[in-house]
Amino acid sequence: MNARFVQRFAAHAAVTMLFTGLVWLAASRVDYEWNWAGVWEYREMFLKGWLATVLISVSALVGSGVIGVVGAVCLQSRNLLLEAVVRVYVELIRGTPLLVQLLIGFYLVATAVGLENRYVAGVVILSLFSGAYMVEIFRGGLAAIPRGQHDAAAAIGLSRWQAFWLVILPQAARIVLPPVAGQLASLIKDSSLLSVIAISEFTLAAQEVNSFTYSSLESYLPLAVGYLMLTLPLSWTAGVLERRFHYES
Amino acid sequence: MRLVLENVRQQFASPGKDHGSVEVLKGCALTTGDIQSLVLIGPSGGGKSTLLRILAGLDVPTGGQVSFDGTPLPRDPAGRLAWRRRVGTVFQAYNLFPHLTALENLLLPLVHVHKLSRSDALERVFEPLTRFGLAAHANKRPGQLSGGQKQRIAILRALVVEPSILFLDEPTSALDPEMTAEVLEMIRELRDQGRQLVLVTHQMHFAKRVADEIAFVADGQIEAHGPVAAFFENPATPRLAHFLETVLA
Ligand SMILES: Nc1ncnc2c1ncn2[C@@H]1O[C@H](COP(=O)(O)OP(=O)(O)O)[C@@H](O)[C@H]1O
Numbered sequence: 001m002n003a004r005f006v007q008r009f010a011a012h013a014a015v016t017m018l019f020t021g022l023v024w025l026a027a028s029r030v031d032y033e034w035n036w037a038g039v040w041e042y043r044e045m046f047l048k049g050w051l052a053t054v055l056i057s058v059s060a061l062v063g064s065g066v067i068g069v070v071g072a073v074c075l076q077s078r079n080l081l082l083e084a085v086v087r088v089y090v091e092l093i094r095g096t097p098l099l100v101q102l103l104i105g106f107y108l109v110a111t112a113v114g115l116e117n118r119y120v121a122g123v124v125i126l127s128l129f130s131g132a133y134m135v136e137i138f139r140g141g142l143a144a145i146p147r148g149q150h151d152a153a154a155a156i157g158l159s160r161w162q163a164f165w166l167v168i169l170p171q172a173a174r175i176v177l178p179p180v181a182g183q184l185a186s187l188i189k190d191s192s193l194l195s196v197i198a199i200s201e202f203t204l205a206a207q208e209v210n211s212f213t214y215s216s217l218e219s220y221l222p223l224a225v226g227y228l229m230l231t232l233p234l235s236w237t238a239g240v241l242e243r244r245f246h247y248e249s
Numbered sequence: 250m251r252l253v254l255e256n257v258r259q260q261f262a263s264p265g266k267d268h269g270s271v272e273v274l275k276g277c278a279l280t281t282g283d284i285q286s287l288v289l290i291g292p293s294g295g296g297k298s299t300l301l302r303i304l305a306g307l308d309v310p311t312g313g314q315v316s317f318d319g320t321p322l323p324r325d326p327a328g329r330l331a332w333r334r335r336v337g338t339v340f341q342a343y344n345l346f347p348h349l350t351a352l353e354n355l356l357l358p359l360v361h362v363h364k365l366s367r368s369d370a371l372e373r374v375f376e377p378l379t380r381f382g383l384a385a386h387a388n389k390r391p392g393q394l395s396g397g398q399k400q401r402i403a404i405l406r407a408l409v410v411e412p413s414i415l416f417l418d419e420p421t422s423a424l425d426p427e428m429t430a431e432v433l434e435m436i437r438e439l440r441d442q443g444r445q446l447v448l449v450t451h452q453m454h455f456a457k458r459v460a461d462e463i464a465f466v467a468d469g470q471i472e473a474h475g476p477v478a479a480f481f482e483n484p485a486t487p488r489l490a491h492f493l494e495t496v497l498a
């Protein structure tokens with residue numbers, strides 16, 4: 001373990017403690033009657049909600065990743081119809097709030113097509129939402145691969161599919177890793193909006209606990225911690241992968 | 250090989266917004282004897298790379314016909330892929346795959362295009378790696394190799410599949426003199442082993458040594474062509490005379 005690593009760890013710990021201290025200071029100034037025992041009663045609700053959030057996020061993560069890659073490939077395909085479909089999709093999604101998409105998607109579209117499982121509907125809508133951003137990220141990643149790489153792949157006789165899979169995608173993956181990690185963290189947090197269509201995920205669980213106990217801070221502080229437990233490992237993993245995939249280009 | 254070009258034309262969409270096009274090859278015509286190596290020379294921007302890309306099956310000309318040994322080059326994607334699998338191409342900028350080690354760069358076409366088992370492929374690349382003094386660098390990524398090493402690996406990548414013809418586009422133009430020497434030495438060795446070559450180069454002395462015939466490409470046309478001795482002694486056009494004066498000075 002080198003000195004630089006220790007120093008960085010110490011710096012992070014100090015800043016984290018400073019922020020925690022500030023929150024504690026704020027809490028102590030508002031003259032607040034803490035009631036952790038009341039909230040502890042509902043720990044199982046928290047756990048269930050958190051697990052639902054994990055499951056929904058992981059599903060939507062896979063969904064939006066697939067949409068992102070396929071959409072970006074469509075944009076490169078020089079097929080005017082495919083390109084138009086993807087462009088319109090991306091602009092519609094990025095131009096409207098997720099809340100609106102959830103309400104329209106669930107109460108109008110899902111009902112119209114007979115999709116009754118609200119969890120499935122929620123995951124689909126969330127995947128479509130996050131997928132629009134993924135398309136843009138992957139499009140940028142694919143566009144960053146120099147023409148010479150396509151030439152070399154063709155010259156050695158790879159088929160178009162092989163060239164994409166063996167040469168282009170691995171290089172693009174390295175480029176898009178940091179923005180994708182950021183987008184996934186957003187996705188996890190955005191899943192909290194699924195509470196508006198009555199999906200019992202983490203945020204809805206906290207809201208319910210709050211309505212039972214009237215202890216809002218005790219309900220919402222664990223909520224923040226629970227989301228951090230998902231997003232922090234994500235950014236650590238992204239950092240590790242980034243270092244592992246690093247090569248001079 | 251016996252190469253015949255008939256009225257070969259290549260147009261590209263012009264870079265401006267006017268939807269016009271520029272004609273880069275303006276009717277190239279050439280009939281070689283039954284030769285082992287052809288060298289293309291000419292001023293930069295004259296169309297050498299454009300022509301070589303057509304010969305290598307990377308681009309389709311907008312007009313005219315190319316044939317090797319009496320067989321026309323295919324124009325359909327499947328036919329061109331089959332052609333690219335039979336020949337090898339080396340680029341000025343190496344175009345090695347930066348995410349793979351030198352060794353993996355060599356294995357890729359053997360395993361994925363020519364369907365050798367990994368152990369057979371390893372056996373195939375071992376001897377040439379050693380012979381060209383590259384075995385010690387096999388596990389390095391391109392970013393860790395010198396320019397000369399990169400270009401020699403790139404030549405090997407084209408060569409390990411036993412191509413019937415090797416196309417090389419200014420393989421030493423990005424290299425300093427010492428590395429140029431090591432790459433030229435390698436190409437000379439290939440020539441002496443009987444490998445068929447089509448080579449674009451500005452190294453006139455080298456061209457004289459390896460070429461059976463030389464063609465002068467200028468302003469999108471084959472302005473002069475012939476066996477080496479006559480070609481240099483009696484330049485066919487004033488432009489060729491002037492070009493030779495400049496590059497040999
Ligand atoms: N894909 C392309 N689109 C438009 N113009 C091109 C393209 N490729 C080459 N050119 C143009 O064609 C001309 C000949 O280029 P090139 O074949 O690379 O010449 P050389 O290899 O002899 O230097 C240049 O003016 C170049 O700008």
Ligand SMILES: [Mg+2]
Pocket residue numbers: 297298299418419
């Ligand atoms: Mg060129």
